Structures are given as structure tokens and as C-alpha cells.
Amino acid sequence: MADTISFARGAPSLDIVDVEGLSAAAQRAFANDPGGLTAYGTAIGYVPLRKWIAEKHGVDESRVLVTNGSMQADAFLFQTLVQSGSDVVVEKPTYDRTLLNLKSLGAQIHMVSLERDGISTDELAGLLRGGVKPSLAHVIPNFQNPAGYTLSLEKRRALLDLAGEFGFPIFEDDPYIDIRFAGESLPTMLSLDESDDKVVYASSFSKTVAPGVRVGYLVGPAGLIDDIRKLATNTYIAPNMVAQGIVYEFCASGAIDRSIATVKAALAERVDILCDALAEHLPEATFQKPEGGYFMWVSLPEGSDIDAIFAAASERGVAIVKGTDFLLEGGENTLRLAYSGVTADQIEEGVKRLAEAVHAVPVAG
Amino acid sequence: MADTISFARGAPSLDIVDVEGLSAAAQRAFANDPGGLTAYGTAIGYVPLRKWIAEKHGVDESRVLVTNGSMQADAFLFQTLVQSGSDVVVEKPTYDRTLLNLKSLGAQIHMVSLERDGISTDELAGLLRGGVKPSLAHVIPNFQNPAGYTLSLEKRRALLDLAGEFGFPIFEDDPYIDIRFAGESLPTMLSLDESDDKVVYASSFSKTVAPGVRVGYLVGPAGLIDDIRKLATNTYIAPNMVAQGIVYEFCASGAIDRSIATVKAALAERVDILCDALAEHLPEATFQKPEGGYFMWVSLPEGSDIDAIFAAASERGVAIVKGTDFLLEGGENTLRLAYSGVTADQIEEGVKRLAEAVHAVPVAG
Structure with missing residues (x-):
């Protein structure tokens, strides 16, 4: 065969994958900030990369935490917000690892139909009116895994309205946003949320740099991010400074x-x-x-x-x-x-x- | 002031810290194994580094799991073996983060006096005979944190005998072993354990390469390591391939x-x-x-x-x-x-x- x-x-x-660009970024990173790359660092991540991410999203640095890949970010978020028996909303279908991890936490999972323009906000509204009180609603807005569908602007606004009315956080899981090769970009729910308290946003450099660098991040309300920072400190002291230093150089130089x-x-x-x-x-x-x-x-x-x-x-x-x-x-x-x-x-x-x-x-x- | x-x-x-050596190792790593460094990899860690560690300790590769720093290894091990209410033995005094993490898991912590030649095996034997059934006994055998004391060969053997008699795993937490600058090296309990089932060993490259690389590892019974591999897969897919690839080149070249x-x-x-x-x-x-x-x-x-x-x-x-x-x-x-x-x-x-x-x-x- x-x-x-x-x-x-x-x-x-x-x-x-731009392997030569990564190797060059590694050389610059060790030369420019030897102390920052080789010392423990802190659980918020490599400081210059955190700042770069904050600027990219137009948020204060205190709202950003850089992790060892975005799966680790998800794990911290779930550990913080989801207990056994918690109601959780996900798309139907959704990313298999998310489903697995929520199941193993004992969450009560409510799958809401995914349409070609994203999650059915009508079906979700029905669930919420029926008394479901989600610890979070997990949504992959752009080029969803596994479906490839994208959440429309109208539904992004509708989701934010529901989050406000029923008081639950939207977990906007957005690793593919920068890999749009057709059509028009849509604003993130993070950026549409004027209250700054309805959305926890996750993304990653796995699709824009390489998966092996294992660099992801969360952007959320500062209080929640600080809670997760404490959890991250106790879990691993700090994420990978060498890899995050290399990614920072790759970003700052425009190689990304x-x-x-x-x-x-x-x-x-x-x-x-x-x-x-x-x-x-x-x-x-x-x-x-x-x-x-x-x-x-x-x-x-x-x-x-x-x-x-x-x-x-x-x-x-x-x-x-x-x-x-x-x-x-x-x-x-x-x-x-x-x-x-x-x-x-x-x-x-x-x-x-x-x-x-x-x-x-x-x-x- | x-x-x-x-x-x-x-x-x-x-x-x-050998910053130039690390930068050179990074260049070689990207050149020699671009696919291995940039792809996701798997939860057991970067394969050539895992093999290097297995050879260093004279064990089969299936007994080794490479993690994002040894704190993360500890966290996985505790998550696997320690539940709320579990009896756990630690040294008195012991590493503050270990104490904090065991407390937050709700473990029943039994501190056993640390003497200048290591944990009091008599005091531990008394506890065990009194009915304490530890999920694990955490011991830092070399240049203990915080005391700087080293466990004698006699007590290493006594601990293994107690582990066999009372059926609990020894968690041999050994990040400082290679930083001996006076006196004679002692064998690890891992190497003294002929049954290959009484010891879970952890160490790290933080003290021999640099903390910012965040590379640690576990060596243990193959079944337990496989359980932890599954937990690691669900937590972060894989640890940092870029950093582990760099550490591997640093080790293999003799720079370490x-x-x-x-x-x-x-x-x-x-x-x-x-x-x-x-x-x-x-x-x-x-x-x-x-x-x-x-x-x-x-x-x-x-x-x-x-x-x-x-x-x-x-x-x-x-x-x-x-x-x-x-x-x-x-x-x-x-x-x-x-x-x-x-x-x-x-x-x-x-x-x-x-x-x-x-x-x-x-x-x-």
C-alpha cells in the first residue's frame, strides 16, 4: 500500500513552517535578552510577548496570560470555572479534546447546533430561558474545528446580548483567526464587548508560527486572569521562556x-x-x-x-x-x-x- | 539604600548560564530536526531527549516522560496519586511549593523530621506502624530544599525497605543531584530499587542548563508513566518541542x-x-x-x-x-x-x- x-x-x-526564520529568531532572542530567556520568569509569560499580544488586541497587559499552548490555557480556564455538574454550552459538533476534557471534569454538557453562520443563538436562548445556567459557553468563532464554519457578526452580537442578559462568560476560542484566506474578517467578541467582562478569549501561535513552540494565550477580565496566574504559578512556576522569547522575536521582526x-x-x-x-x-x-x-x-x-x-x-x-x-x-x-x-x-x-x-x-x- | x-x-x-552554548544548540536543533522541533510532538516529550534521559538513568524509554519543568511533573504525579484526604509524607522542613500544592489538593500531610543525614526513617517507620498509609512519600535526597542536607546511603536503603513493607511509592525529587561540588555521590533510590516499582523519580534541567528552558522529567513504573502520559495529552497535547530540542542538542554535544x-x-x-x-x-x-x-x-x-x-x-x-x-x-x-x-x-x-x-x-x- x-x-x-x-x-x-x-x-x-x-x-x-518558517524554520529558518525561527532559528534566526532564536539567535536574536538569546543575544537580545539572555536573562529573560534563561531565568524562571513568571506565570504571566514572557513580558515582551505579553505586551505584543496586549497591543495586538488593544487591551491592557493585565488582561493577558501567555501559556504553554492554548490547550493548557483551556485547562486552566476550565479548572477555574467548571466544577463537576456545572452546565457548559458547546457547539454541536465541537473540538473533540474540548469535549473530552469537559466530560472528564464531570460537566453537564449542552451541545447547541452549529449552523453555517455559527452556533444557533435561538436554540441557545431557548436553553437559557429553560433555566440552564452555564459556567461558560465555548465558541470557536472562525473556521470552526471541526466544521470550518464562521460565526456571523449578527450572531456575535446576539451571543454578547445573551451573555449580558443571562450572566455567563463566553469562551471565545479563536486559534484560526489569522488564517483567513477568503472573505471579510469579522471583529472578535472580545473587541465587541464594551463591558470587558463577558468574554474570555484564547488564541495560539500554533497556526501562525508552529505547533512545536507550544505558545498560546488567554485574554480576559483582569480578575479572572489574576486567578489563573496564581493557578499557573502553582502548576509550573512559569511557562516556557525560551520558546516565548523566540516567538516574540519572530513576531516583533515581522517574520510572522x-x-x-x-x-x-x-x-x-x-x-x-x-x-x-x-x-x-x-x-x-x-x-x-x-x-x-x-x-x-x-x-x-x-x-x-x-x-x-x-x-x-x-x-x-x-x-x-x-x-x-x-x-x-x-x-x-x-x-x-x-x-x-x-x-x-x-x-x-x-x-x-x-x-x-x-x-x-x-x-x- | x-x-x-x-x-x-x-x-x-x-x-x-551558558547562553552562547544554548544559542548554538538552538541553531543545530532547528537545522538537524526541523520537523521534530516545529510539529506538535507527543506528551512523552521530545523523543531524542527522552532517550538520552533513559540512557542516563539506565532505564527503558517507556519509563520516562519529559515535561514543561519538574513542577509540572510534580503536578501531574500529585493529580494521579493524591486525592483529598490522602495521607502524604513529606520532609520537615520541605520545599514550600510542594507543601502548598499538597495542601491545596486537600492531602493529609505528615511531616517527618529531616536530620543532617536525611529524613528520619525511624520516625517514618513509627508513623507507618501506627497505620498511616501514604499515597506517596516525597523525599528530596540530595542537597535538600530548603535544608541542603543529603540522604545517607543507609537511609536510602531503609526507605526502600519501608516502601516495600508498607506498599507506598517513594517520590524521589532530585533536581540538584548533578550539582555536587564536595563529597561522594550516592546512588539514587531509583537505581537501588531492583523491583522497579517503588520509586517515581523527578529531575530537571533547570539547575544544569537554565530554568527558562522549563524542562523536567519523571522516571517511574511504566504503567504509572503511561497514565500520566494520558493526563499530559489531555492537558497540553505535548510539552515544548522547541525547548526540549534545544536541551537535547545541549546535552548530546557535551555542552551540559x-x-x-x-x-x-x-x-x-x-x-x-x-x-x-x-x-x-x-x-x-x-x-x-x-x-x-x-x-x-x-x-x-x-x-x-x-x-x-x-x-x-x-x-x-x-x-x-x-x-x-x-x-x-x-x-x-x-x-x-x-x-x-x-x-x-x-x-x-x-x-x-x-x-x-x-x-x-x-x-x-
Whole structure:
């Protein structure tokens, strides 16, 4: 069998990572701030990077905490706000690790339908009026994982209104925002929230620099950020100063802008090829072409058996993620395709293999 | 007032960190393994570094997990083994952050007296015979924080015997082992444990490379390490690949041996100056001269008031840590001096200021 072509992992292929730029940033970082990189530092993160992030988002530095990747930021936030039995709202479908971590905390998870313009605010309003009191509502607003959909401006405003009316924090989980390769950018809920107390925002440098640097961050109300700072101090004293120092140099020098341009151009090309190949080889698949990010959600005809398709695909050397992994129930006719880790020349062959796998499995009913 | 001289923080002064060596290691790491450094990696850590550590300790790789600093390793271990109400044994005195984290988990903490040759195994045996069933016994065997004492070979064997007889794991917390500048090295309990199931060992590169790299590790029974790997995956996907890749190159090239030699020579000189200065300016202080590590425990006459001395020292521009911070009760006549962060030329002046502070505060009784 040929080497496996993976549409499974949400990670960039090495050809779109600026390794030379990172190596050069490392040299500058050690030369410019040897004390800052090698000393313990503090739990708020590497100070110049924290300042750069605060300026990017137009907020006071006291509202920013830089962590070892944004998953660690999520973990701290959940540890602070979510107890066993807490009501938590997530999108349906949503990121499988988020779902797993909320489950393991014993949260009462309420999945709210994700539409092509984002979470159903009507369905959420119904839940809230019915008495659900969320500890947080987790929303991935841009190029959602796994669906690739983006939350409309109207719904961003509606969510903020609901958060104000019913008194819950929105967890705006936004790692893909800078990887928009089509359409118009929308303002973050963080920036739309004039009260500065309704949104906790998370993002990451995994998609704009590289995942291996493991640098993410939270922006939130200063009091909450200070609580999380204490938790972070007791957990690890400080996050990685060497990696954060390198990322700071990469950002401050403008290398990050060139890196983002490279990533966007590559992903735009891949999405075009992916959608064309699906139309040709798997015409029964339905999907919405993403305007950014790493992922596309694909629906097959009702009655499809994703477990069998997954196995058949695996046998044919193509990896996907089953839609059921992103849901508490249902989704047996859905899958997620990541186009971040495949190079353009692998995509058509991968889709051909996937189509063969789909066509090898009978549809029920 | 002159700049504060700090005997407070257990961190190296910048002059004993090999910044150029780290920068060179970073360049080699990005050149030799661009994919390994920039991709997500997995929760067990950067694979070549894990292998290097396994070889250093003569264990199978499956028993090693590399983390973002050893505090994070401790946190994972405690999260796995300690519940609210769990009996836990620690040394008296012990590292203040360990004490704080065990308290916040709601552990039932049993402090066992630390003697100049390590934890009192007789006192521990009495506790165990009295029915205490520890989830773990935390021991810092070499150059203990805060006391600077080292566990004798006889007591290492006695601890392993007790662990076998009463069925509890020893948490051998050993970040200072490679910083021995006098006397003879002793084998780790990890290496003495022929059953391979009585010891979970933690160490770190903070003292041999630099704290800002935030690289620590656990070595333990393969099953426990695999449980912690799952917890680590859910917490942060993977630790810092960039920093671990740099540390690996620093180790593999032999730069770490030169770095350790530099650190040991500097600390040996500082300890000599510190002990001489105390003998001259504060002759009523008693202490045991450390053979390695960062810290020395100092006892003042009974009736001394460490809170008042701390404040008086602070006014005179010298920082110390109160002995009471390392205990659940008592220790009002004790303090910890760290000689890692002060350069040789600051020490005598710092001790003079400390002596003035001690002499400015009346002794009770």
C-alpha cells in the first residue's frame, strides 16, 4: 500500500513552517535578552510577548496570560470555572479534546447546533430561558474545528446580548483567526464587548508560527486572569521562556506576517483542490467551502456508516476523523477533513482513495 | 539604600548560564530536526531527549516522560496519586511549593523530621506502624530544599525497605543531584530499587542548563508513566518541542558537562565565602555546610523572631526566606539562604546586612 495520506491531523505540513526564520529568531532572542530567556520568569509569560499580544488586541497587559499552548490555557480556564455538574454550552459538533476534557471534569454538557453562520443563538436562548445556567459557553468563532464554519457578526452580537442578559462568560476560542484566506474578517467578541467582562478569549501561535513552540494565550477580565496566574504559578512556576522569547522575536521582526502569508496561500490552494476533487470523485458529499482555517466538514448521504468508511479508508491509505468524535451522539454520516497537513499534490489522490472507501461501504435504508 | 542582595530565590545568576552554548544548540536543533522541533510532538516529550534521559538513568524509554519543568511533573504525579484526604509524607522542613500544592489538593500531610543525614526513617517507620498509609512519600535526597542536607546511603536503603513493607511509592525529587561540588555521590533510590516499582523519580534541567528552558522529567513504573502520559495529552497535547530540542542538542554535544562544571565551581566558591562570612559576622548561627545544590538552612538562637528579622533584613537590602515557609508549624528561629543567585562579591556584604538585621531584633526569653 502507498504511504498513508492524512486528512486527520490539524497540523501544518513542514513546507509551510518558517524554520529558518525561527532559528534566526532564536539567535536574536538569546543575544537580545539572555536573562529573560534563561531565568524562571513568571506565570504571566514572557513580558515582551505579553505586551505584543496586549497591543495586538488593544487591551491592557493585565488582561493577558501567555501559556504553554492554548490547550493548557483551556485547562486552566476550565479548572477555574467548571466544577463537576456545572452546565457548559458547546457547539454541536465541537473540538473533540474540548469535549473530552469537559466530560472528564464531570460537566453537564449542552451541545447547541452549529449552523453555517455559527452556533444557533435561538436554540441557545431557548436553553437559557429553560433555566440552564452555564459556567461558560465555548465558541470557536472562525473556521470552526471541526466544521470550518464562521460565526456571523449578527450572531456575535446576539451571543454578547445573551451573555449580558443571562450572566455567563463566553469562551471565545479563536486559534484560526489569522488564517483567513477568503472573505471579510469579522471583529472578535472580545473587541465587541464594551463591558470587558463577558468574554474570555484564547488564541495560539500554533497556526501562525508552529505547533512545536507550544505558545498560546488567554485574554480576559483582569480578575479572572489574576486567578489563573496564581493557578499557573502553582502548576509550573512559569511557562516556557525560551520558546516565548523566540516567538516574540519572530513576531516583533515581522517574520510572522510573512509566515501567515505563506500559510494562507498554501491553504487557499489546498482548499480549491480539495473541493474540486470531492466534486469530481465523491459528488454525493456536501460541504461548505471554508474561508480559512484547517478543516472542512463533510456530510455523506443519510444511512452512511462512518465507522465502516473509516476502516475502509484506512485500508486504502487515507486517514480521516469520524464526525462522531466531535459529538455526544449522532453524526454517523459525517467526517472531518483537515487540509493543513497534506501538500497540494497529495490531495487528489487522497480524495480518490476516500471515494473508493465510501463507495465500498453500503448505505443503509 | 543599596540594591537588594537576594539570598531568597533558588535560581542561578546569569554569569553561570551558558547562553552562547544554548544559542548554538538552538541553531543545530532547528537545522538537524526541523520537523521534530516545529510539529506538535507527543506528551512523552521530545523523543531524542527522552532517550538520552533513559540512557542516563539506565532505564527503558517507556519509563520516562519529559515535561514543561519538574513542577509540572510534580503536578501531574500529585493529580494521579493524591486525592483529598490522602495521607502524604513529606520532609520537615520541605520545599514550600510542594507543601502548598499538597495542601491545596486537600492531602493529609505528615511531616517527618529531616536530620543532617536525611529524613528520619525511624520516625517514618513509627508513623507507618501506627497505620498511616501514604499515597506517596516525597523525599528530596540530595542537597535538600530548603535544608541542603543529603540522604545517607543507609537511609536510602531503609526507605526502600519501608516502601516495600508498607506498599507506598517513594517520590524521589532530585533536581540538584548533578550539582555536587564536595563529597561522594550516592546512588539514587531509583537505581537501588531492583523491583522497579517503588520509586517515581523527578529531575530537571533547570539547575544544569537554565530554568527558562522549563524542562523536567519523571522516571517511574511504566504503567504509572503511561497514565500520566494520558493526563499530559489531555492537558497540553505535548510539552515544548522547541525547548526540549534545544536541551537535547545541549546535552548530546557535551555542552551540559561544561555547564555543570561551571556551576559547581561557582557554587563551591560561594558556599565557602558564605560560611566564612557567617562565622565572622553572625557567629551565633548554626548550619551544616552543603556539599552541593543551592541552599543552606540556618538556625538562630531559640527565641529569635524570624518575622521581625525578615522585615529588618528587607529594610537593610537583603532578602531571605523565612524557615516558617517550609513548615506547617514552628521554625521561628530558622531561615533559608540560597547562594545560587548571588555572585561571590555580593555575599559578604549580604551577610553583614543580615547580621545587622538579626542583631537589631531582640531575642525572647
